[in-house]
Every structure is written in structure tokens, then in C-alpha cells.
Amino acid sequence: MLSIKNLQVGLEEEDKQILKGINLEIGEGEVHAIMGPNGSGKSTTSYVLAGKDGYKVTAGSAELYGNDLLDMNPEERAAAGLFLAFQYPVEIPGVGNMTFLRTAVNAQRKARGEEELSAGQFLKIVREKAKSLKIDADMLKRPVNVGFSGGEKKRNEILQMAMLEPKMCVLDETDSGLDVDAMKLVAEGVNALRDGKRSFLVITHYQRLLDHIKPDVVHIMADGRIIKSGGPELALEVEENGYADILAEVA
Amino acid sequence: MTDMIAKDGVEAETVAAVKSLSGKYKYGFSTDVEIEYAPLGLNENIVRLISDKNEEPEWMLEWRLQAFERWKQMKEPEWAMVDYPKINFQDIYYYARPKSMSEEKPKSLDDVDPKLLETYAKLGIPLKEQALLAGVEAPEGERKVAVDAVFDSVSVGTTFQKELKQAGVIFMSISEALKEHPELVKKYIGSVVPQSDNFYATLNSAVFSDGSFVYIPEGVKCPMELSTYFRINAENTGQFERTLIIAEKGSSVSYLEGCTAPQRDVAQLHAAVVELVILEDAEIKYSTVQNWYPGDENGKGGIYNFVTKRADCRGDRAKVMWTQVETGSAVTWKYPSCILRGDYSQGEFYSIAIANNMQQADTGTKMIHLGKNTKSRIVSKGISAGKAQNTYRGLVSMHPKASNARNYTQCDSLLIGDKCGAHTVPYIEVKNNTARVEHEATTSKVDDDQLFYCRQRGMDEEEAVALVVNGFCKEVLQALPMEFAMEAQALVAISLEGSVG
Ligand SMILES: Nc1ncnc2c1ncn2[C@@H]1O[C@H](COP(=O)(O)OP(=O)(O)OP(=O)(O)O)[C@@H](O)[C@H]1O
Ligand SMILES: [Mg+2]
Numbered sequence: 001m002l003s004i005k006n007l008q009v010g011l012e013e014e015d016k017q018i019l020k021g022i023n024l025e026i027g028e029g030e031v032h033a034i035m036g037p038n039g040s041g042k043s044t045t046s047y048v049l050a051g052k053d054g055y056k057v058t059a060g061s062a063e064l065y066g067n068d069l070l071d072m073n074p075e076e077r078a079a080a081g082l083f084l085a086f087q088y089p090v091e092i093p094g095v096g097n098m099t100f101l102r103t104a105v106n107a108q109r110k111a112r113g114e115e116e117l118s119a120g121q122f123l124k125i126v127r128e129k130a131k132s133l134k135i136d137a138d139m140l141k142r143p144v145n146v147g148f149s150g151g152e153k154k155r156n157e158i159l160q161m162a163m164l165e166p167k168m169c170v171l172d173e174t175d176s177g178l179d180v181d182a183m184k185l186v187a188e189g190v191n192a193l194r195d196g197k198r199s200f201l202v203i204t205h206y207q208r209l210l211d212h213i214k215p216d217v218v219h220i221m222a223d224g225r226i227i228k229s230g231g232p233e234l235a236l237e238v239e240e241n242g243y244a245d246i247l248a249e250v251a
Numbered sequence: 252m253t254d255m256i257a258k259d260g261v262e263a264e265t266v267a268a269v270k271s272l273s274g275k276y277k278y279g280f281s282t283d284v285e286i287e288y289a290p291l292g293l294n295e296n297i298v299r300l301i302s303d304k305n306e307e308p309e310w311m312l313e314w315r316l317q318a319f320e321r322w323k324q325m326k327e328p329e330w331a332m333v334d335y336p337k338i339n340f341q342d343i344y345y346y347a348r349p350k351s352m353s354e355e356k357p358k359s360l361d362d363v364d365p366k367l368l369e370t371y372a373k374l375g376i377p378l379k380e381q382a383l384l385a386g387v388e389a390p391e392g393e394r395k396v397a398v399d400a401v402f403d404s405v406s407v408g409t410t411f412q413k414e415l416k417q418a419g420v421i422f423m424s425i426s427e428a429l430k431e432h433p434e435l436v437k438k439y440i441g442s443v444v445p446q447s448d449n450f451y452a453t454l455n456s457a458v459f460s461d462g463s464f465v466y467i468p469e470g471v472k473c474p475m476e477l478s479t480y481f482r483i484n485a486e487n488t489g490q491f492e493r494t495l496i497i498a499e500k501g502s503s504v505s506y507l508e509g510c511t512a513p514q515r516d517v518a519q520l521h522a523a524v525v526e527l528v529i530l531e532d533a534e535i536k537y538s539t540v541q542n543w544y545p546g547d548e549n550g551k552g553g554i555y556n557f558v559t560k561r562a563d564c565r566g567d568r569a570k571v572m573w574t575q576v577e578t579g580s581a582v583t584w585k586y587p588s589c590i591l592r593g594d595y596s597q598g599e600f601y602s603i604a605i606a607n608n609m610q611q612a613d614t615g616t617k618m619i620h621l622g623k624n625t626k627s628r629i630v631s632k633g634i635s636a637g638k639a640q641n642t643y644r645g646l647v648s649m650h651p652k653a654s655n656a657r658n659y660t661q662c663d664s665l666l667i668g669d670k671c672g673a674h675t676v677p678y679i680e681v682k683n684n685t686a687r688v689e690h691e692a693t694t695s696k697v698d699d700d701q702l703f704y705c706r707q708r709g710m711d712e713e714e715a716v717a718l719v720v721n722g723f724c725k726e727v728l729q730a731l732p733m734e735f736a737m738e739a740q741a742l743v744a745i746s747l748e749g750s751v752g
Contacts, residue, residue, distance in 0.1 A: 050707050053699065074706035083707075090704040094722030103718060104708035111709065143722065160708060 001199055002026040002168050007060035009048050018044045020224035021060065024201075026168070031200040033210055033235060036221035037243050042203045043087055045221075046170045050084045051077050064168055079111035081167030085157040085174045087203075092144040097156065100144045101126060101163055108164060129162045133189050150177035158189040169193070170201045175209040187212030207239035220246055282370045288488070289346035295319060297345050298457050304346065305426040305460070308433050318446045318456035325450045331613040332642040332674060333582045335518070335555060343520055344488040345458045349402060370402070370482065395475035396507070397422055399463045401492060402482050411475065418474045420504075421466035425493055428464035435466055439497055443526035443563045443590075451522040451557040451584075455491045459524065462492035467502040467533070476732060478507035481523075489520040496526070498533035500566065505536040507735055518546070518581055522557045531566030531593065536574070538731050540739055543579035545746075548637075550609030553581025560587035564596035564625075572599040573616065574730045576739040578746040581610060586644065588617035591625035591656075598627040601730040603739070605746045606639030606671070615645035615676075620653035620686065629660040632724045635671035636747055642674040649686035656686040664694040665723050667716065667747065717744035 002024070009019035019041050026032050034042055048055050049062055051074035062069045069077055092100065106116040117125075130140055133155050145153050154174050161169055171190070175183055190200065190213050202213060210218075210232065218234040219226045222243065227250045228234065238246070289300050298319050302312040327338070349364060397411035399422065415422050421432060428436050446456045463479040481492060498504055508525075521543065527535050537560075546553025556579075562571040573587040583606075589598025600616040618627035627647065635641040647658045664673035675692050697719055705715035721728065721740055728736050 050703075052703050073712075074703060075709050075711050078707055078709040086704065086707075090698075090700050092701055092704070092719060092722055094725035095718055100705075100708075100718070103710060103714065104705070107711070107714060108709035164708065 001028050001065050002201070003061075003063045004045075004049075005061045007045075007048070007062060008058045009044060010056050010058055012054050012056045017058075018055075018224050019048070022221075022224070022226060024219065024226065026199050026201060028199060029194070029196040030217065031194070031202065031213060031215045032217045032219060033202045033204060033215040034219045034221050034226075035204060035235060035238050040221045041224040042221055043172055044224075046084050046087075046172045046201075046203065049077075049170060050074060050082060075107065075111065078164075078166075079108045083161050083164055083166035083169045085154075085161060085169070085171040087172040087176070089145050089148075089153040089157055091146045091148075093146055095144050096141055097144050098123075098126065098140045101160060104160070105163055126159075126163060130159055132192070133159050133162070133185055135159055151179060151182040154178055154186060155182060155189075158186050162189060162193060165193075166198070168199050168201070170203070172203045173205065174202075175204050175206060183209060184212065207235045210235050222247060222250075282366055285350040286347050287350050288344045291344055292341040293343070293345055293458065301346050301458055301460055304348075305429065307426075307429050308437075310437060311429060311433075314441070314446070315457050318453050319458075321447045322450070322453040322457055325447075325453055327450050331584050331644070332640060332676075333584060333611040333613050335582050335611070338520060338555065340454075342487070345491070346460055347488040348460075352402075397475055397477050399424060399477075399479040400482070401461055401463070401479060414474065419468045419471055420473050420477075421464065422477050423464055425462045425464045425495060426460075428495075432464075432466070435497070436464065436495065439495055439526065439528050440493075441526075443528060443561050444524050444559050448559060452524050452559040455493060455522050455524045455559070458489075459491045459493035462494045462523070463496075464494075465496040465504065465506065467496075467498045467504045469499040470501045471499075472502065473504040476505050476507060478509065480509045487519070489522065491521075492523045494523070494525040495528075496535060496537070497528045498530060498535050498569075500530045501532045502530075503534040503536075505732055506538070507732060508537070508539045509542070509735075518553055518555055520555050520557070521580075523559070525558070525560040525587075527560075527562035527571060529562060529564045529566065529569040529571055529596075532568045533566065534570040534572075535562065536572045536732075537562070537587075538735055539573075539575040539577075540731075540735055540742065541575065541577045541579055541583070542742060544581075545579045545608070545610050546581035548608045550581065553610075554579065555582045556580035556585065557582075558585040560585065561590065562588070562598065563590045564593050564598065564622075567593040567595055567622070569593045569596045570599075571597070572601070572730070574601040574727065575603070575614075576727070576731070576735075576742065577602070577604040577612060577614060578742050580612075583610075583612040583614055585614045586616055588619065589627060590619045590621065591627065591653075592621045593625075594622040595624045595626075596622055597625065599730075600627075600629045600631070601727040602631045603634070603724045603727045603743070604632070604641055604643075605634045605743065606636070606641040607746055608637040608639060610637075610639045612640070613642040613644055615643045617646040618648070618658055620647075620649045620656040620658070623652065623654050623656070625653055625656045627656075627658045629658070629662070630726050630730075631660075631662045632727055633662075633664045633673055634667070634720055634723070634743075634747070635664070635673050636667035638670045640672045640674070642676060644676045644678075646678040646680070647688050647690075648678075648680040649683050649688065651682045653683050654685045656683065658686075658688045660688070660690045662690070662692040663723070664692075665720065666694065666696045667720075713744070713748055716747055720744075720747060 004022050004024040007019055007022040010017045102122050109116055220228040228246055289297055298315050399409040409423050444452050447453055467473055529535050543554035571589055577583055591598050598618050604612045604614050606612045631643050633641040633643055643662050649656050662675050679688050701719050702715045721743055
């Protein structure tokens with residue numbers, strides 16, 4: 001469903017190449033993990049897929065179900081089913097979490113030509129999903145991410161994902177900063193969304209999360225390229241030995 | 252689109268329909284009714300004519316003439332941060348009324364020209380005595396809103412007269428009040444905003460044609476929201492309305508004011524005066540959603556809005572709350588003020604001022620602390636987009652007797668794009684050393700990361716901006732009565748359309 005071919009990306013403002021030809025094929029229902037040293041281009045990959053400003057695609061393509069992602073604006077990509085759980089979720093003062101969620105859900109439904117959810121319908125669904133992520137009513141009322149702890153922000157991302165029911169979920173270090181219990185909640189939240197059709201791209205530094213969310217494929221990214229792909233055992237290898245061996249191997 | 256002028260009923264409707272689809276200024280249609288004008292320009296005879304049309308008592312005419320004499324000696328103020336072509340005061344009609352409202356005034360709303368009623372229906376203003384404003388989904392119990400509808404220079408009618416009368420509340424146009432309760436009008440008019448207060452207030456004193464009058468007797472909580480809806484329709488006409496609200500001891504009222512005007516290429520003048528008198532333990536909540544036509548993207552046309560609004564907290568523990576959402580007008584010059592005379596009296600000012608395209612807004616408040624233990628709070632949210640200029644101008648004055656007086660001012664500006672400007676001009680005078688003044692000011696830009704976050708979740712750019720801006724304005728929106736809060740929220744979104752991308 002997600003097909004990235006030779007994706008090369010630089011910065012718009014300065015002459016700096018960040019992604020140097022990424023190739024990635026994620027099939028329906030698959031879970032892929034990307035690991036890699038800091039600054040290797042993992043977040044950049046997720047931003048470029050989602051359509052963030054400031055990057056210039058110099059070559060390659062990215063398609064979701066055959067639709068050219070790079071040709072769409074961010075909201076069209078979202079409506080087409082792409083979701084990004086941010087590494088650093090953004091705070092929006094004064095905008096209630098619930099209002100934000102409802103506006104988002106209805107915007108996507110509208111874009112897809114579906115009927116908007118009524119306040120009642122929406123409330124019922126959101127309460128149910130929030131409960132399973134241990135997000136209390138207070139957090140739903142508070143302004144989006146304002147004053148949320150690191151872990152709360154990440155759980156809130158998963159709640160948004162659950163509400164929006166995307167086809168392709170990209171999670172950028174959703175496990176970072178989570179305590180053991182929160183990690184479990186997040187993993188359960190993700191697993192609950194695995195229905196054999198929905199696909200996931202999980203960016204992480206730690207094997208821990210992958211204990212809970214079993215990946216089909218693990219990729220290692222370094223310096224803007226995927227340098228090695230393999231099964232779940234690749235993550236264990238990184239956990240034990242770091243990246244030095246792998247980097248040396250391909251060098 | 253913008254140079255399309257509605258000529259007759261059918262065209263006007265088409266224009267309105269197209270406008271509402273495109274989401275631009277929705278109220279730009281005009282109503283095709285026969286209008287009776289006073290001769291063009293301003294002189295003593297015009298002042299006499301207005302007074303005569305309203306069948307006013309002699310003292311009122313004398314008062315107007317006095318104001319007119321003073322006005323002739325005065326100069327237009329130039330200190331505000333607004334720039335507009337010089338107004339030719341002789342090139343304006345000072346009085347315009349639909350013919351159907353002339354000779355024999357309709358006895359009740361049922362007798363009013365259907366075209367006029369239709370105008371208000373189109374604007375979403377209920378002149379039928381229905382419980383709620385249009386567009387509000389879930390009523391919290393039975394909420395009623397009484398409306399006084401002012402069309403150009405005259406009041407078309409006022410709803411819920413009977414119910415209000417039962418409660419002892421007087422709510423009628425000021426021209427009617429001059430006939431039915433002249434002693435009340437005489438006692439209070441000009442007592443808060445004196446005739447010679449400023450250039451525009453003095454002009455208004457001479458030529459005001461109508462407006463609303465409210466009297467809440469001692470101990471009465473007004474049983475419903477009161478509102479006045481001002482509509483400028485006639486071309487080349489100034490609107491000069493005068494509103495006077497008196498809250499006797501221990502009474503309270505919530506009053507709403509709304510305004511729109513057709514879309515026209517030539518700028519029009521609006522110079523209103525609002526006076527609030529608040530006695531011991533009484534409370535007035537005054538909310539405005541100002542949505543006069545702002546002119547087009549290039550600054551052509553629009554309303555020049557010069558308004559003097561002032562509340563006098565005469566009694567101890569008197570309380571006033573001004574809330575304003577200023578989205579329209581080409582030029583806005585407006586500083587709703589509070590004179591905190593009574594001990595422990597309180598003034599609050601909540602403001603959202605949005606300026607887009609070529610709009611200019613210079614607005615703020617004055618808190619004059621005279622009494623002991625008086626308290627004031629100012630929350631101002633200024634939003635600038637396009638090439639607009641938005642200025643907050645505020646005065647907090649602690650007089651020698653204002654011991655333990657407190658003021659808190661929070662003044663936030665939000666910029667959208669890099670061609671607009673935000674300015675904050677706070678004046679603070681403290682003449683009592685037990686008084687405290689706190690001032691906080693911030694200026695920020697709509698953050699790209701916030702917009703991207705919203706868009707990644709599926710909102711388009713304008714929706715994202717509206718959401719972020721509504722969040723920025725939250726404190727003020729919350730201060731509005733429910734009916735207006737929803738309208739205001741939608742207005743914020745509409746006024747900012749085209750400000751991004
Ligand atoms: N807008 C930008 N301006 C300047 N440099 C940028 C920008 N965006 C990304 N970079 C650079 O591109 C490289 C890749 O960054 P990216 O955030 O994608 O790394 P990452 O793999 O997600 O790292 P981490 O594991 O630390 O999150 C880094 O060197 C980073 O500094
Ligand atoms: Mg990263």
C-alpha cells in the first residue's frame with residue numbers, strides 16, 4: 001500500500017541533502033520498524049510523507065494505494081489515510097482537545113464525502129477510546145497538549161489515531177519518554193488497530209516497544225539511506241551491539 | 252465579485268446567495284425600499300429636521316443645537332493610528348428612513364413593510380417573538396432575546412414589549428422613549444458622555460436619529476437578553492445612533508448589539524454614542540459583535556466606525572462588563588470605558604479585534620478608578636492579517652482616592668503573515684500608592700508547526716487558522732452570551748478567510 005521509491009530530499013532553505021534515496025514497500029496489514037542513529041533522517045522521512053513545508057523532494061516518489069502522496073497537500077494526505085504520530089506533539093492553547101478531535105474527524109469525513117458525526121455520536125466513541133488509553137475526561141477538556149506530560153502527549157497521539165482510523169500509521173518515537181505501563185497502553189492501542197489491513201511504520205530507538213508490537217520487517221536507516229532490512233531479530237541485534245557493526249558491514 | 256452592486260431585490264438576493272457560498276462578507280446585500288432622505292449635508296436646519304421627524308420635546312432640540320454649535324468649533328482627532336481620506340461632512344446624508352416608516356408609523360411589527368422584515372430574517376435576526384436566535388442548536392431551557400431593530404435612521408420595531416413591561420423593564424427606541432419617558436431621558440442623556448466629549452460624540456449629540464433605550468428598575472433582573480440590531484442600508488448615509496441604558500440599584504441586564512451594512516464602494520460613516528448608568532449593586536453586561544462591511548481587499552469602501560462607549564459605575568459595588576468582537580469596518584476607533592466611581596465597583600473589558608486585508612483598528616479601553624477598592628480587568632486579543640494594522644490603546648488611571656484599587660491588563664497580539672502590524676499603546680497613571688496595576692503583553696505569530704499539526708489531522712489551512720485563532724481568543728469568546736459566542740466563532744473564521752496561503 002505504501003510504496004516509496006528512491007526518495008531524495010533536501011532542505012528548501014539551504015543546500016543540504018537529508019534523504020539520499022529511500023526505498024520502502026509496506027504491504028497491507030504489515031508492520032515495519034525503522035531504527036537508526038540520531039540525525040539519520042527518520043523524522044524527515046515521516047515529515048516528507050505527511051507534507052511538511054521546508055523540504056524539497058529532488059527525486060523519487062511516494063504512493064499510498066497508488067495515489068501520489070507528494071502531489072497532495074497535508075490535509076489531502078490525511079484524508080487519503082495517512083496518519084503521523086509526532087515525535088514532538090504540538091501544543092495549541094485555548095483549543096479543547098475534544099474540539100480539536102471532532103474538527104479533525106469531521107474534516108476528514110467531509111473530505112471523503114461521508115456524513116459528519118453528531119456531537120452525541122462523537123462523544124460516545126471518544127469516551128470509549130479514551131478509556132482504553134487511560135485518558136481521563138479532564139485531559140479531553142484541556143487545551144490540546146498544553147501542560148500534558150511527555151507520556152500524556154504520546155497517549156493523546158494514539159487516541160487521535162484511534163479516532164481517525166487511518167490506513168497507514170506512521171509513529172515517530174511514540175515510545176520515547178513513556179514509562180513501562182504507558183508503553184504497554186500505547187502498544188495495546190496500536191495492536192487494537194491492527195486488523196489485517198491497516199499498516200504501520202514504527203520509528204523507534206528501542207527493542208522494548210517491538211516486544212509488544214511485533215514488526216514484520218525491521219529497517220536500519222543511516223545517513224539518509226536504508227542500509228539494512230531484516231526480520232525482528234535485527235532489532236535485537238541493534239539492542240545488543242548498537243549500530244557500529246551494521247554500519248561497518250555496509251561501509 | 253466585489254464590484255457587483257445590488258440594484259434591486261432579485262439581484263440583491265443573488266448577490267447575497269453567492270456571497271454566502273463564497274464565505275466572504277455575508278451581509279453585503281442591500282434592501283430595495285423607498286428611502287426618504289433629509290437634504291444632503293449638515294447645518295442647523297438638518298438638526299431641526301431630525302428633531303422634528305422624531306417629534307421631540309423642545310429641550311431636546313435645544314440640546315442638539317447646543318451640541319451642533321460646539322461641534323462646528325471642534326477638529327477631527329488625529330492621534331489614532333488610523334489613516335483614511337478626509338471625511339467631507341457635507342457630503343453625507345444625516346437622515347434616511349424607509350418611506351413605509353414615515354407618515355403613519357406601523358403600530359406593531361405585523362404592520363412593518365415585509366421587505367424590511369425580510370432583511371432581518373436574511374440577517375438571521377428574529378423579529379418574530381421566537382425563543383432563540385437562528386443557528387443555535389440546543390437551548391438551555393427557555394432563553395429569550397428581545398430585539399430592537401434599527402434600520403438606517405429609524406427603529407423598525409421592538410419585540411417582547413409586553414413581557415418586558417410586566418417586569419417593569421423599559422426597552423424601546425430612544426425616539427419613542429423621548430415621547431413616553433422624557434423625564435428619564437432628560438435626566439441621563441449626556442450624563443456619561445457629555446455633549447462636548449469628543450468630535451464624534453458631539454456630532455452624534457447633534458444629529459443622532461435613533462437608538463435604544465433601556466431602563467431596569469430597582470431590584471429587577473431583566474427576564475431576557477436585550478439586543479439591538481443596527482443595519483445601515485441607504486447609500487451615502489451616516490448612521491448616528493444613541494443608546495442609553497440605566498440599571499437602577501440592585502438590578503441587572505445583559506444587552507447585545509449587532510451591526511452589518513451592505514457592501515458598497517464608497518465608505519460610510521458610523522458615529523455612535525453608548526451611555527451606561529449603573530447604580531449601587533447593579534450590573535450591566537454589554538456585548539457587541541461588530542461586523543460592518545470592512546471594504547474590499549484593496550481598501551475600497553467599508554464603514555468608518557467612530558464610537559464612544561462609556562459606563563459610569565455610580566453606585567458602590569456597581570459592575571460593568573464590556574465584551575466586543577470587532578471584525579468589520581474599514582476603520583475602527585473605539586474605546587469602551589469604565590468610570591469606577593462607586594467604592595468596590597468593577598469594570599471588565601474583553602475584546603477581540605480582527606483586522607484583515609486593508610482594515611485598520613485602533614481600539615482599547617479606559618479604566619478610570621475613582622473609588623476605593625475598585626477593580627478592573629482588561630483582556631484584549633488583537634489579530635492582524637493581510638496588510639492590516641491593529642492597535643490596542645488603553646488607559647488605566649488610579650486617582651488619588653482610589654486606595655487599594657486593582658487593575659489587571661492582558662494584551663495579546665497575533666500576527667498572520669508578515670505584512671500586517673500590531674501595536675500596543677498602554678497609558679498608566681497611578682496617583683494612589685496603594686493601588687496596583689499589572690500589565691502583560693505578548694505578540695506572537697500563527698505558528699507553522701501548529702498549522703501543520705492541524706492539517707496532518709485533516710483540517711484545511713483556513714480551518715486550521717480559524718481553530719488556532721479561536722483558541723487564541725478563547726477567554727473573550729467565553730465572556731460572550733451563548734448565542735453570540737457561536738456567531739462570533741464563525742465570524743472569526745470568515746473574517747480571516749484568504750489570510751493564509
Ligand atoms: N528544517 C531543518 N533544518 C536544518 N536541518 C534539518 C532540518 N530538518 C532536518 N534537518 C537535519 O536533517 C537530519 C535528519 O534529521 P531527522 O530529524 O530526520 O533525524 P532523526 O533520524 O529523526 O533523528 P532522531 O533519532 O534524533 O530523532 C539532521 O541532521 C537534522 O539536523
Ligand atoms: Mg526524529
